[in-house]
Amino acid sequence: MRNGEVFHGHVVRALYLAAGAVDVAVETGDDELLEAVARQFERTLARRTHLTGGMGSRHLDESYGEDFVLPPDRAYSETCAGVATIMLAQRLLLATGDLRYGDIVDRVLHNVIATAVADDGRSFFYAHTLHQRVATEVVSQDRVQLRFGGGARAPWFEVSCCLNNVARLVASLGTYFATEDPGGVQLHQYAPMRVEAGGMVLDVDTAYPDAGVVTVTVVEAPPTPRTLTFRIPEWATGPESVHRRVFKKQEQIRLELPMRPRWTFPDPRVDALRGCAAVEVGPVVLCAESIDQEDGVRLDEIQVDTSVAPEVGAVKGHRTHPADTGRPYQSRRAAAERPDPVVIPLLPYHRWARRGPSTMRVWLPADPFERVSRTV
Numbered sequence: 001m002r003n004g005e006v007f008h009g010h011v012v013r014a015l016y017l018a019a020g021a022v023d024v025a026v027e028t029g030d031d032e033l034l035e036a037v038a039r040q041f042e043r044t045l046a047r048r049t050h051l052t053g054g055m056g057s058r059h060l061d062e063s064y065g066e067d068f069v070l071p072p073d074r075a076y077s078e079t080c081a082g083v084a085t086i087m088l089a090q091r092l093l094l095a096t097g098d099l100r101y102g103d104i105v106d107r108v109l110h111n112v113i114a115t116a117v118a119d120d121g122r123s124f125f126y127a128h129t130l131h132q133r134v135a136t137e138v139v140s141q142d143r144v145q146l147r148f149g150g151g152a153r154a155p156w157f158e159v160s161c162c163l164n165n166v167a168r169l170v171a172s173l174g175t176y177f178a179t180e181d182p183g184g185v186q187l188h189q190y191a192p193m194r195v196e197a198g199g200m201v202l203d204v205d206t207a208y209p210d211a212g213v214v215t216v217t218v219v220e221a222p223p224t225p226r227t228l229t230f231r232i233p234e235w236a237t238g239p240e241s242v243h244r245r246v247f248k249k250q251e252q253i254r255l256e257l258p259m260r261p262r263w264t265f266p267d268p269r270v271d272a273l274r275g276c277a278a279v280e281v282g283p284v285v286l287c288a289e290s291i292d293q294e295d296g297v298r299l300d301e302i303q304v305d306t307s308v309a310p311e312v313g314a315v316k317g318h319r320t321h322p323a324d325t326g327r328p329y330q331s332r333r334a335a336a337e338r339p340d341p342v343v344i345p346l347l348p349y350h351r352w353a354r355r356g357p358s359t360m361r362v363w364l365p366a367d368p369f370e371r372v373s374r375t376v
């Protein structure tokens with residue numbers, strides 16, 4: 001495969017370059033260039049993107065890995081790469097009118113950007129691991145942190161790009177939520193807001209993504225037909241997405257998105273994730289954090305039971321008791337002796353590492369391995 005077909009090298013620079021290329025393509029009417037960038041992005045999303053929407057698999061050069069190299073414990077997923085992904089996705093959305101690009105913005109906002117900054121706004125993640133194996137120390141407020149530090153948000157890094165990038169994104173967030181064309185309004189992201197666009201004034205009320213109901217109240221509308229379009233996320237099916245008519249003042253349009261927790265499985269070509277599963281609710285990726293587990297249950301000993309639907313905030317599984325045999329390899333499959341049933345609490349990935357040092361994992365070893373080992 002030629003390098004021109006997928007993003008490679010330094011993730012943030014590749015995405016910035018692509019965003020600039022979309023601008024050039026739009027300004028000059030270069031459809032070939034636009035299609036080439038869209039193709040590269042599509043392939044990168046299909047093969048080089050973490051579940052969170054984060055990109056980057058190598059700490060060296062802060063770069064993409066080869067296709068399907070997506071190790072959760074070495075995920076780089078720089079905050080700036082999240083910002084740059086949103087910038088590129090939005091440009092492609094505006095250039096093509098394809099609402100699916102809004103899915104990417106949604107995913108990155110809720111799993112990379114929302115994860116980056118501490119609740120008090122005084123520390124942040126530069127990189128976003130998906131698997132923290134060892135609880136790190138609390139970072140001193142007066143010490144510069146190496147930029148690769150994973151387990152705790154740090155007050156400052158030797159490279160400070162992400163801080164400014166998040167500030168810029170938050171300041172311009174409103175530009176990503178709705179668009180207009182001569183026919184009406186398109187809603188791409190859901191948050192409480194007033195939208196003045198497409199000849200209409202709309203009030204949007206929602207607790208998304210904590211809840212799936214989005215209520216739009218028409219404040220002003222012309223006496224001629226308008227089209228109101230909702231982005232229906234890829235994980236949702238069913239709701240009607242396009243409404244075209246003469247809207248009346250105070251009329252309400254309601255969208256209900258299904259927010260049941262669901263299992264997510266990796267492509268089998270992602271070697272680092274084989275045998276694992278994750279849980280998502282709407283656009284939000286969940287994780288298990290050590291601080292929430294039953295006494296003595298370690299995150300490297302759990303197996304989840306994917307034959308049982310995830311509940312809100314927890315999944316069923318087992319605690320295994322791996323034996324130390326002197327080497328991490330044996331001539332037969334390690335038997336999971338006396339697996340104890342456990343409930344494994346989960347929380348949104350963007351909430352992790354907010355209660356002190358902990359271990360964490362997004363991808364959870366799943367039960368088929370246990371069944372195999374019992375039959376050996």
Ligand SMILES: [Zn+2]
Binds near residue numbers: 079080081160163165
């Ligand atoms: Zn950065």
